[in-house]
Amino acid sequence: MKTKLSAENLEISFGTKEVLKKINVSFNEHEITALIGPSGCGKSTLLRSFNRMHDLSPDAKITGLLKLENLDLYDRAIPVTEIRKRIGMVFQKANPFPKSIYENIAYGLKINNLPHGKEVIEKALREAFLWDEVKNDLKMPATRLSGGQQQRLCIARAVALRPEVILMDEPCSALDPVSTLKIEELISHLKEKYTIVIVTHNMQQAQRIADKTVFMYLGEVKEEGETSQIFNAPKNEMTLNYINGNFG
Amino acid sequence: MKFKTRLSLDVAFKYIFKITGLLVLAALGGILAMLVYNSFSFFLDVKPLDFITGLEWNPTGKTPKYGMLPLILSTTLVTFGAMVIAIPLGIGTAAFIAEYASPKLKNILKPVIEMLAAVPSVVIGFLGIVLVGPGIADLASLPNGLNALNGAILLAVMALPTIITVAEDAIHAVPKTYKEASYGVGATKWQTLCRVVIPAAAPGIIAAVMLGVGRAIGETMTVLMATGNASLLPEGMFDSVKTMTATIAIEMGEVPYQTTHYFALYAIATVLFFMTLIANLVGEFFINRFRKYHAA
The missing domain is CATH 1.10.3720.10 (MetI-like)
Structure with a gap:
């Protein structure tokens, strides 16, 4: 398996608060990797460092090497917009723009000067398993969709740009079980084309969809490996305690 | 505070806020009524259309113009x-x-x-x-x-x-x-x-x-x-x-x-x-x- 995304000696602090300590982790191409761990362990911080979302926080300090294949993600010569186009993101709470469904998909394409004809929009919506539900209401405000539909729209919006990696930050945490299953099915389907890193609090979810799982605790990676190994035969005692629900 | 006092305070404030709300409405209504009432006295002398479309405003002239x-x-x-x-x-x-x-x-x-x-x-x-x-x-x-x-x-x-x-x-x-x-x-x-x-x-x-x-x-x-x-x-x-x-x-x-x-x-x-x-x-x-x- 080819390594798609990697972090070497990554350290992140906000002001005086150290959030990530010497992280070394890599994610394989066309695999789903789940990041698990108790709240505040730095899962989301790690995830957001890959598409440079921390650029928006003036007090964030980042050291170490983050790479997309051989590309240094924090190389000053590369525009951050280019990186975010190649590494898409789906957020915890579905955040469609207050625009129509059509415009939500077209937005990213327009600002990147990509074609945004009806076929492109349709393809993205089909890929996100949303087309059949919205094909007659493309002009409807996206905010009228249900929570699950909104999140699939956000996935379609990310997919439309043909990224190489999709980062997902607890995409199902605000959804009901039925919508969650639908999105999990979608994520499993998407790995054929994309590399996916997903933060989740739901351990059943990690077991259902992830090929690899990374367990984090207090800003460090404690264990990583095949999902079945992490959940059935963890090597680290902390991992065992966490997956058994002894803390978290 | 006793339950009864609390309850009556609740009711009292409900009415106080209702009254302040209505007062604002009354003030607005009063202003509009005063303006319209006095305007009527004017429109008895000058036609509204002439007033709005008149090209000259000279109310103190020999023949007053109210445009x-x-x-x-x-x-x-x-x-x-x-x-x-x-x-x-x-x-x-x-x-x-x-x-x-x-x-x-x-x-x-x-x-x-x-x-x-x-x-x-x-x-x-x-x-x-x-x-x-x-x-x-x-x-x-x-x-x-x-x-x-x-x-x-x-x-x-x-x-x-x-x-x-x-x-x-x-x-x-x-x-x-x-x-x-x-x-x-x-x-x-x-x-x-x-x-x-x-x-x-x-x-x-x-x-x-x-x-x-x-x-x-x-x-x-x-x-x-x-x-x-x-x-x-x-x-x-x-x-x-x-x-x-x-x-x-x-x-x-x-x-x-x-x-x-x-x-x-x-x-x-x-x-x-x-x-x-x-x-x-x-x-x-x-x-x-x-x-x-x-x-x-």
Whole structure:
């Protein structure tokens, strides 16, 4: 398996608060990797460092090497917009723009000067398993969709740009079980084309969809490996305690 | 506190708030009733259509002329000019403060702008006479600078703090998740501002502009001092104008009680009332249209 995304000696602090300590982790191409761990362990911080979302926080300090294949993600010569186009993101709470469904998909394409004809929009919506539900209401405000539909729209919006990696930050945490299953099915389907890193609090979810799982605790990676190994035969005692629900 | 006291306090406050609410309605209704009642006395003498479309305002002439079109046009011209200046400046400043300014600069800019709102209108009018007016006269080689442009510039300055403060609040209130979504698909800060943040803040920005328009239409002292008050049909920004508010302010003090001229001033006030009402309704209409996309 080819390594798609990697972090070497990554350290992140906000002001005086150290959030990530010497992280070394890599994610394989066309695999789903789940990041698990108790709240505040730095899962989301790690995830957001890959598409440079921390650029928006003036007090964030980042050291170490983050790479997309051989590309240094924090190389000053590369525009951050280019990186975010190649590494898409789906957020915890579905955040469609207050625009129509059509415009939500077209937005990213327009600002990147990509074609945004009806076929492109349709393809993205089909890929996100949303087309059949919205094909007659493309002009409807996206905010009228249900929570699950909104999140699939956000996935379609990310997919439309043909990224190489999709980062997902607890995409199902605000959804009901039925919508969650639908999105999990979608994520499993998407790995054929994309590399996916997903933060989740739901351990059943990690077991259902992830090929690899990374367990984090207090800003460090404690264990990583095949999902079945992490959940059935963890090597680290902390991992065992966490997956058994002894803390978290 | 005893349960009974708490309960009766609850009931008492419910009625107190109800009364204060109704008082506001009563005040508004009373003002409108007074304006309309006195206007009727005027319209017994002059036909409403002649009043609105008449080209000459000369109530003290040998044959008094009560045509208020020059006044309406004056008010419109000055307000329009003020908004042409104040809207881009105001929204630009608001966007700068909300999105670009460093916290330090923000802490200086915001109070300074709010202080601008505290400058009395007579002081602004004074500046118009000694500074802006002569400036315009020099630049455009006019005999004097007391004209619509002068009024528009001053009103823009007066409307700016309102527009900036309200628009900045609206821009600041745009959920962070919208911005993240936009950055997440590779948008730059500028693209995010223009295509996501400002449209999402549109209801608040329109409200800001409408408040600015209201301020400009209703402002009296500044325009009275700065625009020259010639009640002729204005042909451009360099003409002297006499706005509706200035007309009422100047003539009310000298008019004989309960004459046609006296009632005419009430009629002007009624028209003014409806102009601001329409401005507000238009604003409300746009606000609702944009809100459609926000409510889930």
